[in-house]
Amino acid sequence: MAETTYLDAIRRALFEEMERDANVFVMGQDVAQFGGAFRVTKGLYERFGRLRVVNTPLCESGALGAALGAALVGKRPIVEMQFADFVSCGFNQIVNNIARTYYRWEQPVPFVLRLPFGGGAGAGPFHSQSPEAWFAHVPGLAVVAPSTPADALGMMKSAIRDDNPVVYLEHRFLYRREKESLGEGEQLTPLGKARVAREGRSITILSWSWTLHESLAAAEEVAREGISVEVIDLRTLVPLDEETVMASVKKCSKVLIVHEATATAGYGAELAARIADQAFEWLDGPVKRVTYADRSSPYNKHMEKALLPGREAIVAALRKLARY
Amino acid sequence: MAEQTAGTPSPTTLRRAHFFMRLSRAWDSRFESMARAGNIGRWYSAVGNEATTVGAALSLLPNDALSTVHRDLGAILTHYLDPTRLAPALFEPQDRTAWDALRPDPGALLHRLASQVLGRRDGFTRGVDRSFHYGLIDRATGLRHVGMISHLGAMIPVAAGLALANLQDGNQNVVVGFIGEGATSQGDFHEALNMAGVMKLPLILVVENNRYAFSTPLHEQFACEKLSDRAPGYGIAGETFDGTDFEAVHGAFERALARARTGEGATLLEAMLPRMRGHAEGDGSYELIAADERARWLTHDPLPRFEAWLTRIGAADAARIAAVQETATAIIEAAVARGLATPEPELHEAWRNPFAPGPVADAFARQHAEVTRG
Numbered sequence: 001m002a003e004t005t006y007l008d009a010i011r012r013a014l015f016e017e018m019e020r021d022a023n024v025f026v027m028g029q030d031v032a033q034f035g036g037a038f039r040v041t042k043g044l045y046e047r048f049g050r051l052r053v054v055n056t057p058l059c060e061s062g063a064l065g066a067a068l069g070a071a072l073v074g075k076r077p078i079v080e081m082q083f084a085d086f087v088s089c090g091f092n093q094i095v096n097n098i099a100r101t102y103y104r105w106e107q108p109v110p111f112v113l114r115l116p117f118g119g120g121a122g123a124g125p126f127h128s129q130s131p132e133a134w135f136a137h138v139p140g141l142a143v144v145a146p147s148t149p150a151d152a153l154g155m156m157k158s159a160i161r162d163d164n165p166v167v168y169l170e171h172r173f174l175y176r177r178e179k180e181s182l183g184e185g186e187q188l189t190p191l192g193k194a195r196v197a198r199e200g201r202s203i204t205i206l207s208w209s210w211t212l213h214e215s216l217a218a219a220e221e222v223a224r225e226g227i228s229v230e231v232i233d234l235r236t237l238v239p240l241d242e243e244t245v246m247a248s249v250k251k252c253s254k255v256l257i258v259h260e261a262t263a264t265a266g267y268g269a270e271l272a273a274r275i276a277d278q279a280f281e282w283l284d285g286p287v288k289r290v291t292y293a294d295r296s297s298p299y300n301k302h303m304e305k306a307l308l309p310g311r312e313a314i315v316a317a318l319r320k321l322a323r324y
Numbered sequence: 325m326a327e328q329t330a331g332t333p334s335p336t337t338l339r340r341a342h343f344f345m346r347l348s349r350a351w352d353s354r355f356e357s358m359a360r361a362g363n364i365g366r367w368y369s370a371v372g373n374e375a376t377t378v379g380a381a382l383s384l385l386p387n388d389a390l391s392t393v394h395r396d397l398g399a400i401l402t403h404y405l406d407p408t409r410l411a412p413a414l415f416e417p418q419d420r421t422a423w424d425a426l427r428p429d430p431g432a433l434l435h436r437l438a439s440q441v442l443g444r445r446d447g448f449t450r451g452v453d454r455s456f457h458y459g460l461i462d463r464a465t466g467l468r469h470v471g472m473i474s475h476l477g478a479m480i481p482v483a484a485g486l487a488l489a490n491l492q493d494g495n496q497n498v499v500v501g502f503i504g505e506g507a508t509s510q511g512d513f514h515e516a517l518n519m520a521g522v523m524k525l526p527l528i529l530v531v532e533n534n535r536y537a538f539s540t541p542l543h544e545q546f547a548c549e550k551l552s553d554r555a556p557g558y559g560i561a562g563e564t565f566d567g568t569d570f571e572a573v574h575g576a577f578e579r580a581l582a583r584a585r586t587g588e589g590a591t592l593l594e595a596m597l598p599r600m601r602g603h604a605e606g607d608g609s610y611e612l613i614a615a616d617e618r619a620r621w622l623t624h625d626p627l628p629r630f631e632a633w634l635t636r637i638g639a640a641d642a643a644r645i646a647a648v649q650e651t652a653t654a655i656i657e658a659a660v661a662r663g664l665a666t667p668e669p670e671l672h673e674a675w676r677n678p679f680a681p682g683p684v685a686d687a688f689a690r691q692h693a694e695v696t697r698g
Contacts, residue, residue, distance in 0.1 A: 071485075102679065193687070
């Protein structure tokens with residue numbers, strides 16, 4: 001069977017859900033005939049027309065506010081940011097308007113925010129960021145970050161069907177690099193459930209998206225040295241699947257958190273705090289992190305690579321942890 | 325700019341307009357006195373806005389949407405309530421519209437509204453958010469109302485999105501959004517009106533220009549002559565009118581609605597309103613305005629003007645006007661009394677799930693509950 005890329009999996013989810021429910025629509029800059037900056041929405045316009053594949057002017061806040069308005073009266077909008085970095089222009093609509101509506105007056109806001117994010121392409125400070133922590137901090141937003149084509153498909157479908165705002169982080173570096181065979185039928189990945197990506201006994205890695213793959217490669221490498229690493233793909237950051245996380249932490253007793261976002265007040269800090277709170281007695285070493293350096297993303301590829309939390313840094317951290 | 329005169333409002337329209345303008349004013353009188361006595365935290369008066377807010381909402385049909393900010397109580401009352409059930413003595417059988425028959429029990433709705441504004445248990449947010457920071461969307465009754473968040477301009481794109489949904493559904497429904505002149509300086513005003521122009525959205529944005537945003541006067545807010553002058557820059561229609569003149573309001577809305585319902589697109593309306601009160605009662609912003617200017621604006625009250633006009637055209641006599649005023653006052657007195665007798669919200673409401681029911685809400689509920697309590 002032909003393999004589906006991560007990008008094609010997202011497109012398949014959009015296509016299937018738009019076929020299934022006429023209230024689902026896509027909105028964003030250049031998303032119609034052009035198919036979006038990364039061509040994720042290519043072909044949707046031809047099938048669903050301009051009222052369901054809606055090009056907007058260059059306005060993040062305007063588009064996000066409009067998505068909220070449409071969602072309040074029964075639509076299920078999916079808004080694409082051209083790059084996740086640009087979401088800052090629409091921040092208020094997300095964190096004050098979209099996120100808080102349901103708690104305030106109990107009107108559901110079915111809404112998906114697509115954020116093509118992440119580095120590795122030498123794209124500089126404004127096309128490389130990993131902004132999940134901005135949104136994880138806001139009550140009322142679900143935050144998800146699939147790492148595989150199967151989850152890209154299944155989580156997008158679940159996000160579209162959910163009656164809540166879902167921030168969906170899709171990694172640009174994975175778009176065309178990750179491929180796998182996906183079955184034909186309906187495939188849904190539940191939100192709020194982590195996945196054990198690799199079983200192990202002595203160290204738990206908690207990761208998601210691109211760094212999940214780096215973590216798996218690092219786990220493979222240290223396995224040859226006799227270090228058995230369990231890798232958990234969180235997939236959903238908010239709400240966190242504490243059950244799966246704590247079960248793994250209690251089994252392995254050592255934890256390495258790996259994420260591409262910068263360290264300070266990153267989502268890893270939240271994980272570390274919850275582990276300290278709920279699994280303190282099981283820990284045999286400090287909870288460690290491998291993250292992006294607390295810097296903007298340099299344009300020069302070699303400089304960027306030096307700051308990225310890749311396989312080598314993860315291997316080194318695992319070896320250090322193994323000595324405890 | 326459309327200049328043709330719209331049809332004279334029907335007797336039914338005039339009766340409804342009069343009742344709701346007086347109902348809004350009676351509500352303000354009651355809350356202003358509570359604010360002066362220190363019995364409520366804050367009150368943002370709608371005095372002076374009634375001809376505009378009521379005039380706007382009177383033109384709406386089921387599933388038309390209303391987006392409101394601080395001073396739009398008149399629009400909310402007009403949108404929600406069946407006056408023929410609320411004040412039967414003031415209306416004729418033919419005043420009852422088909423929509424009135426669908427509308428919820430007006431007494432119950434008024435109670436929810438009073439409880440909301442008083443922060444009580446029976447309010448729309450059950451204590452979670454203040455005054456007009458809520459919405460009411462009800463498919464069965466065709467009520468579509470979205471209230472404000474404090475950032476104000478943020479609601480203009482939301483109104484545009486309500487209009488986009490109408491376009492997608494291929495219906496003739498429209499959206500009337502209110503905003504103060506201060507929020508026209510925010511970026512969302514530009515983004516939303518630009519989208520409205522490009523997408524030909526059935527949106528009417530009404531700027532309630534009451535000359536001061538908190539304490540900031542017009543000349544420190546914008547440098548154009550009229551805010552409606554911005555409309556051509558967005559490729560939409562624009563009109564500035566005297567928002568205390570019900571006939572002018574009615575005409576402007578008839579023209580804007582005709583455009584919106586026939587696919588011609590959006591209109592930016594600027595209602596010039598008198599500054600008859602401060603930003604919030606007792607916040608010092610009113611006293612900042614020169615005494616002679618305050619006195620001048622107080623002579624621009626839309627209500628006596630409307631009632632004098634009703635008398636002049638033979639639509640109401642002194643007895644009728646007195647009856648409307650007394651009935652409105654009595655209805656509000658009763659609603660506020662009942663609201664005040666309603667218990668405070670239950671504390672467990674503060675802990676309600678921030679997610680709508682479903683897998684995300686369930687997963688959230690499974691999280692370690694004591695994470696915030698050590």
